[in-house]
Amino acid sequence: MASSKSPPPAPDISILGDQVTIHPAGYTEIALDQNGAQERNLVEQMARFRESPLDFLREVSLHVSGTGWRSYDRIVGQPIFYSGFSDNMKSAVMSTPLLQEKIKQLASKRVEVEVDQGIINKEDMSYASKTARRSAEIEKNLQEVAEKMTDDMICKMESKRFIRGFYYVATQLLTRAYHQGIHVSSEEVLRLRTVAEQAEKNKQSIIFLPCHRSHIDYVSLQLICYRLGLALPTVVAGDNLNFPVVGAALQHAGAMWIRRSFGDDQLYTTLVQAYIDTLLQNGFNFECFIEGGRSRTGKLLPPKFGILSFLLDGVLSGRVKDAIICPVSTQYDKVIEVDSYISELLGQPKQKENLRDFLSASSVLSLKLGRVDVRFHEPWSLRGFIQKQQERTNQLPTQLQPKESFNEKKVRLLRTMGYKVLSDINTVSVIMPTALIGTVLLTLRGRGVGKSELIRRVDWLRDRVQDQGGRVAHFAGLPTATVVERGLEVLGPKLVGLVEGLPEETYFAVDRFQLSFYRNMTIHLFILQALVSAGMYTKVKQGGGPEFQRISYTELYDQLFRGEFIFPSEGLTANLDKTLRGLEAEGVISVIRNSSADQIKSIGLSNTERSSGRENYDFYCFLIWPFIEASWLGAISLFMLTPPGQNGEVWLDVKQVQDLAQLLGKTLYHQGDLSYFEAVNKETLKNAYLRFEEEGIIIVAKSRDARVASRLKLAEEWMPERDSTTSHILPRGKLWDFAEMISQSRREGKNRRDGSTVRTRVFSLVELVSKQLFEQGSERRPIESVTSRKRRGKGIQTKARL
Template structure:
């Protein structure tokens, strides 16, 4: 059935200026939106038309404390009184009976899908003809062929229809969404007791953009960061409360478990597989649904990082759904869409304890109803602080694509390519990559640094066992100033003194993360769980990554000791090490788009202005040498050390991953290449790291972080240090080998690894910026004991790889063949060539 006629939206009130460095928070009362001072946590009650209403940021009534008010609120939701009716929304009509059937008909009638179904039927007919299942010499061949083709088309239509029904979101009932909004808001605001905060200017701007998009029948594509399951809940609640059409949320089908999956689907979730494989029908079906949503002007939400970040910082962009969106635009099936990057920050993320378990190597549990219910009930007793949601200024996708094509057409390229040919796979790949990293940069630009992130960062960037209360507050204040100086935002708490804000942050973090020693001259705080606390430290690192890289490069000389002049570094050496480290961490951090030279110049100028470093210049003003300033040395290097402490855990992780590769050099006498299961190689690196940490050769336990190690392996693969093969057989896991030109030599007599060669030099270059510590000053320690350990673990991997599978233990694990098939070998050669071409195409700095 056609969608019902939609009433015209009510225009938002005008924005108001604020004298502070941040826009005021928003107070949402009834159908109106008004402003209040920044960081206002508990606004006073207001009476509007004789009706008592509460702001979104404040608790709703509870039955035990206010039974009459509780019952009254419930009745308002049930009856759909005022804004709760969710009638006067900005956007296309949703939540009416027949919405799902309307969307299914749009998807199934899409020319793109019908063409693919016809192609697949023809491909199957061709196979059956080749195999003799259809006899071309039969007198009734054409009739039988047409009949068989009709059966195939009908079968594919039925499969597509079932897949569509399982995938699409089902905005069917306003009564359902009103009740769901009320229940979820009750639950969420009990856990996040200080509420959900937004910027008034950003929200008012978003409403204005939404009105314009609704008039043009264009979709708003919300692209949030992803740290918690609460991300999509909070955004849905805000859209509902602000009177915006709820977005369709792209979700993994792992969330589609009994009862909960159905509820989420009716509240906005569209379910897709984690991997499409070679399923052409399913891929086309997803494209047809994305087309239908964007053509209809329905809002869409997908997470730019793919899955949730287990580390606290932004993950590299995933291009799956974005590729469908770009295809819709470049193919001309839609004219335009509006992109809105979103940042969601938390005082405390409820899943961090589970993240730590996963990052230490414990397999992730499959989502199920029991865990969902127990997790939800346990949240009610938590006091997790507040949630801050920030919206970047929305922008036109069409405008972005046109701008990029015009810019790329003017830039000389290493390969001959027509940038205006949007059907070219390389052009699309470049546009997707730039789009993904622009969205991440926009998210970082509007992100708010929470008090818990400030406290966690300070505790993990100070030397010593603990820090006194006075010093903690002083360093939090210093860090707050540095965040603002870098253009970052800090969460506001009105006129509350900093000491009170720090106290609130410590309370939210809790004694399991931050301990306090009493009975001393002043309370002294220390990190109890450094691994989990690093999640909050990583929320600030994007602001200081340039300074951290410079500090780590300078450390190659500072660690040598001696007088100040001995610790100065020539500018060329500094430049080369910063280039090396920034290239090493391409998959970890989001850099400025200004390029290394400009970024390094600005960073050095900033550090010089802060009196952290001293720069020597020649007569022409060219930088010749860089060293620590006398003022920084007199202050105990506290500011310089801060930048080093931020980056050292990541340097350790990359060093660990590189060292673990040494053991992948084939044993003596092995004639054919043995391919190691990728996941087992990564697990072996993690085991090596745990061993080295407890033996004192690794300073940071965070370095054994599974995700950071995986990123390092991915980076090494991109640069051709390791080669990875993925089989077409989904049951065979990815396998790797060390590229022949990177393999270290072995002693001809003992077979032991020799600490020399290209990979060893690469590892030593990483190590030059590592934090000095126990067992490090003697280089022989690393070149003997550490290499021996990685060699032993490597031998175990080779032995395990060539073991024949246990036929009695069917279903227990998977078997990865130790050698490649001819088809896989051809695929490898093609992949290696493509990687070399891509490196040239992207003009990247090589390791």
């Protein structure tokens, strides 16, 4: 799907291990992106034994002997493959002043506790010598514990022969699953290699921060670094993947194992900081996933700040001079784990990773899942980012400069950095053909779509993506019809069905829930237009003439659904004005302005958009409606937290509340009060509850002990009233107004036109589920300290302890 307006192609590129060669373009199989930049498939199909046994044995021999690029010599970066690397790293970590100081501190505190408990007698004549001996004994024990934890944690990339073998096996598996290989932009990898060469001279680390959609993410980036001749990064990985055989192999290929939760273990936390500091001080490349865990929904998750905090702290403290940040986008035609994601999102418990399941994946690897596209944003200096943020703050008038402690400054920097990385990832992300097809199928009003219309809509959507500055995966100038056929083949009949026996091939969405994963890969490009369209829907759905369907600028601003999305950093007003100008230029809306001040007074659909059947406007609405439904479900589920006539504080198990909220949503869907089944997915509900906590609607009490469940309750000012006679929840008050505001932008259905009927039916179901909730999980436990709450607009959070 190459653009007809592409400028002359950039030079071709050959990447063979540590050799990067530029030569005139001449390979017709290699695609050009819409900017004319060269794309390159870094991992071609490898010979297979059954098809070509001699070629297969030759490849194995070349990898074992390390011939040519497979030798992985003269890599760009610090040396990592030598005997004793792990021992040297362990010694370096253990000798860090940060860790040794923490061990002494913990030993001293333990001695103080033993003195307070009378284990060591203060009146004893040998008190000083006993405390010294006891402190030394505790320090020795802590040293041993720290050494064991370090050995379990650190990556052990010592053997180049192992890496060659691991690369060969990984490539064999990957090319069987993704038969069209891994594709990159030639310009981006050339730039990355140039940055890596400079980082090597300055002894600086490149910190790769990819998005996370699949376990394949680990493999694809490692293989790219291998083929580019870059030093392989140390990859932060959850210890849930550290199961027998596979765990050891991954650790020797670069995995750094960390616990899923650190709890209140100060020694372990300091050890992680010491290890990351050591890696960055010595210029070793590093990789962690900005979202923490894998996205089960297809769109970017909010950033997790755990590992980012360690990275930032190393530079802020001066222990690390600087590091290079490289945001990375990884996109797939089809994600291997999507089936398991859907099960988890619908409430099935997540299965613990194990060797049996890993080996059973061989059946999946025989499928043809298309291609993987990896894109690298332009790398930037972490210290330069910090300095720029500080300069921006210092330029503010003195009275507007925030009076912050060091920790508050760090939190602000963390949030800014996290969302900058996500924005950078979105900027370079490539939209895959499967995402285009899934988006088209889920944004049409009809049951299905003819093949010719599907092709036209894919072309239309491709143009919209490029108009928004997005990128579309290209396949060497193949016609759209061929690309659509390949995309349908990858998605398969379980996701997209074909109606037989009709004059024209007609396709329909079989599994809308799973297809939504692919639709969500495009939504970030159109989120602002979708929000405006949904805000306008409050007037459009009323019908009547165009003059009755206009909305004032103030009403639209107040109605905008914020949701869980990542926005440009210019601010809501600037983003709204820019979006309205864009929609006006596209001919989707008409705008009435105040002639004297050029201010927007009202917005409505344009005559052009109406005459075209609202094609653009409906597309934007269909994109956002499932998320509005999910947010409305979350808001309605909060009514379940209204105590049944009880007084005092009643705390409820967070997980149990969310599970019953999902059950409520499934019931509402099957009874016709929700239009989109994907609105009941657990990930979106969790995000909704996180936003409710940030808004101060709910109060969440958390324990440092991971075995103690977090609990929540409604904030007092959001608590609904009950009828004094019937004890039923009354549809009024702050929470009701909040839910109604969201509901106004929902897609109208045949069961939701009579507000009073909906009110009665939905509230009756809410009370039924609420009764079950309070019978099973209510508790009146006292809170030992202040409760956890983020106040809106201030970002202040205090911890709650049960």
